[in-house]
Amino acid sequence: MRQAIGEAVDNSTRTGTFLLWRTGEILKSTEEGRQVQLPSRATLYRLLDKLTTGTHTTGSAVTRRSRAHGATAPFGELSAFAPGEVMQIDSTPLDVLVRLDDGVVGKVELTGMIDVATRTVTAAVLRPTTKSVDASVLLARTVTPELMRPGWVDALRMSRSVLPHRRLLTLDERLEHAAARPVIVPEMIVCDHGKAFISRNFLSACRFPEIDVQPAHKGSPFEKGHIEKMLASVGTLFTQFLPGYTGRNTDRRGRHLDKEPLWSLLELQELLDEWIVAKWQNRAHDGLRDPAVPGRAFTPNEKYAALVEACGYVPVALSSEDYVELLPAAWRAVNDYGIRIKRRTYDSPELAGLRRQHSGIAAKKGLWEVHLDPYDVSRIWVRDHHAGTGWIEATWKHLHRVPVPFGELAWDHARQGLPETTEAEIAETVASLLARAHAGPEQSAKPKRPARDRCVAARTRASSSSTSARPKAVAPAEPAADQNSPADETLAEVIPLDLFDPLEDPWRRR
Template sequence: MGARLWYEGAAWTVVQLDGSTVLLRSVDRFLRVHAPALVGAARPLDDPPHEGGPHAELDAVILAGLTSAQRARIEVEAEIYNQLVLALSDVPLEQRYEQAAVKLKISPRSARRRATRYVERGLAGLVDSRLLQPSHRAVAPEWDQTCREVLDSYTDRSNPTMRTVLRRTNALYLEQNPGAPVPSQSVAYERLRELDKGRYTFGAAKQRRSVAERPGGVLGRMRADRPGQYVVLDTTPLDVFAMEPVTGRWINTELTVAMDLYSRCILGLILRPISTTAQDVAAVLFQVVTPQAWGPPSDEDVPAPYVGVPETLLAQESGALPDTIVVDHGKVYLSLRTRAVCQRLGINIQPAIPHKPTDKPAIERFFRTLRQQLLEHLAAYKGPDIYSRGKNIEGQAFYYVPELEAILREWVRIYHHTPHRGLCDPLLPWVELSPAEMFARGMATAGVLRLPASDDLRMEFLDVAWRSIQHYGVEIDGRRYDGLALNLHRGARSPHGGAHAGKWPIMVDRDDVRTVYFQDPDTRTWHDLEWEHAPGLDAPLSAEAATFTRKLSQQTNRHVDAGAALDDLLARYSKGAVTGRREKNLARRLAAQPARDNAAPAAGDVPAVIDLSAHLERRRAQAQVADDLDVFEQYYAQHPDADGLEVFDE
């Protein structure tokens, strides 16, 4: 009662104490506060603040800033003072100071001064303040600020050299401060390394941009309480060369992954050539809501993680871009099909903060683990960037896209049973759990499994093609499909109205066009319609591969006459118009063939062309049987009186 305090910028007097509350009065103002709230926030009026004073630092901070050897010397000195100065003794005080000075090898005056400081502040009073002083360099604060501005200007630019940054910094600094001294070269380089720490100006440009977009405040973290609560989708380019099996093209691939945030388990994975489309995102969502098998089956297989229909879905796309594209701007994640499926299943597409890769650190770490544990060991690995690429990687062993995806899916099974440092149970903090173990603990604790309520769920993720049913079936993009389920509906109009009135909805999987799906309107069951050329394929054929194959068959400069084709080839080769490797090799072999006739070729002619053309002309002059019609004409020529031939068409 009656104590004077300085609290919240005003002087107060304690007028009442009531248990844990204190009533304060300042002139005509009263304030009731919780007593523990005054600890550290209030101070006596007669105790001025020590801001900038000699005792500004805490004693614990001062002692913690010493090395073990420095701390040991201070403790030895304190023990000497305890024995010679502070202990009870009949020896005069001055003589004791002299004895302490002899042991410490200092003057009696210094011993007296240090003993006084030891009595006042303890061990912290014996610390030489020079040991804790920061090292000062001859660099002006204005120069540091200018250097930071120059470093910030290279966030979205290509990597500079340190010499270039220093030259620009000095020029800008002298422009703003004419006549001011600039640091020496050695000091400037050392100071530049200190200021660039964490900026990566001279490192990876992608990492530099990512760090620049990092939030400046407290980094929050989204936490899941059970499996299936949050599922994160992301897309990244894969650092492995691949080849498309049908077209034979070298292609870049993009990997789209769906990860359960709670257990880090992979729920869906798809590898696509060139770039990811909205259909690929729908395919990954289909894998999330259906049980998956990772790798070939074995006797020791355990059920793969399956969360059913996730409650919340975070869809983010990186692709070939260095920044994260929020779902609001990612077209493949905001397609009509994806939004319709998520709305039907009750999945919420939650947008993340724009240009913040820190919003999905778990899946970014998965991509790094994938590269370090699997991709680096493949023969077709090309590195994360062009500077990391080896020589003639394309000429080494390669993988077709389906083969590479099969390798990825088999590795995911290994990943699920590998201990993860980022997974731990609060009750068992010393145990590193694998994603499969974390998933099992989560399901045992939460016990939540949201199962899809309809067998038609798979069709929700496929494309709809509206077609009429003809006598031969249905035709989609030049491909004909047929099946027994169409027998009762051939030539009939569908009961559907709207923009495609009278046509039938056919569900198409763009990743495998060998089969499409038709729903019988009477029984509401789904039937498979097979492509007429599907028996000739032993692997899935995508719609993109089918389109590219058709383009190859429709190329120009296609000749019926072989001689004209060869003449055209060599004519274009002599003009330098042949650019393909295969055509160049063929033209060289034709031009290098020796002449077979005894007659010497004319000057300037190509012997191989003349001989080959003459040979083709002789072949044309001979009677040949080209097809069945030639057989009929030859028969009529030899039997002019014959009535005709009877042909049975089966």
């Protein structure tokens, strides 16, 4: 029976009836065909209940595997005394439905990175499927300040937080318009054996700033428990407030979720970034308690401010070209209209000398190296292989027509005072954010029409708008009746025109 229980660790969950049958089959094979008298079924069930205590053999398969492959020795702890000394990265499906770019309703994956010393979430991105390029972009966002965006309240500025903004600003000018989220440079990143984290793309991106990558043991999620707990907390503190929340399994899923006003992927990404700055970074964490005063729990921002006093701050020597180097690459041709990537056209006047030209890279068939940010569709960067002058920035042609959450931002550079952020302002911001997220995007009051009807309506509006700009024709006033003119005026003779005959000789006289 112990052998049958051991075989069930990595298999699908079955009932006790199957385990008793498997026990009998194992017994027959070991006894070489001899008839063995088994106890009653009640006795076998009592024995099975005793041997499966705490193993979840007939329960959750995830819990069963975790218990079976867990640590047998006492848990240890990897101490981290400085920001960035140890960081953890992982991804998990997000329990909410979103509306993707093509209008299809689906689920996305959340990939995040957390600092062990301060519990700061340095970056978190949403993608339909996590790939190696997504992990590389996550690393680039970790070492880049989170800029304030239009619509965010001033309480979320770093200058109004507990972070030592004035001191950090003298070392790093990038923090002038930053939000209240620390910039942390990783020294070591702990990850699992997911394809996105052990890929050549992510390892090369970590090798560029000299970051050590430490994969955890297989089947040992407890070795990166901080990021596991953080991803679970996102579901309870943020995701369940969104429309289209599915729950963590089918038993907790509601009905007609696709009929709710769902957020798009870019809109949900912006809400998540705002929630991390407003809620997570200002929420007291149980793992950040003062050893001398255990009753005092720090927030991630408070813990970072305390560790900066002891460890100092080293500004990231990451120029704009270094940031572009960390982004994923693609190879495209430079045409007369520009560069087309995923049905978006990018162009720049600086591409004039590269159009319809061979890049000189024979291995790539003359294509040009293009770096792009999957989370920022507003611009791309093209490497100039001929001049060797660096990168050429090309913008999306229709950037001015559609609202892009991560597009160009207009900043107010007027210097303002630095009042301290109050807890009431942050609490009000978080409450407003959750209420706005739960309401979903604004829906039009008009019923949804087929695509053909919308196209016809748009063409009609375009035609009417073009004609409405013209001055209205004024009907000429009817002339006054001339008393001297005859009452019945005869009309002139009407001479009809002949029809055009293409076969007729044009030089023939009529």
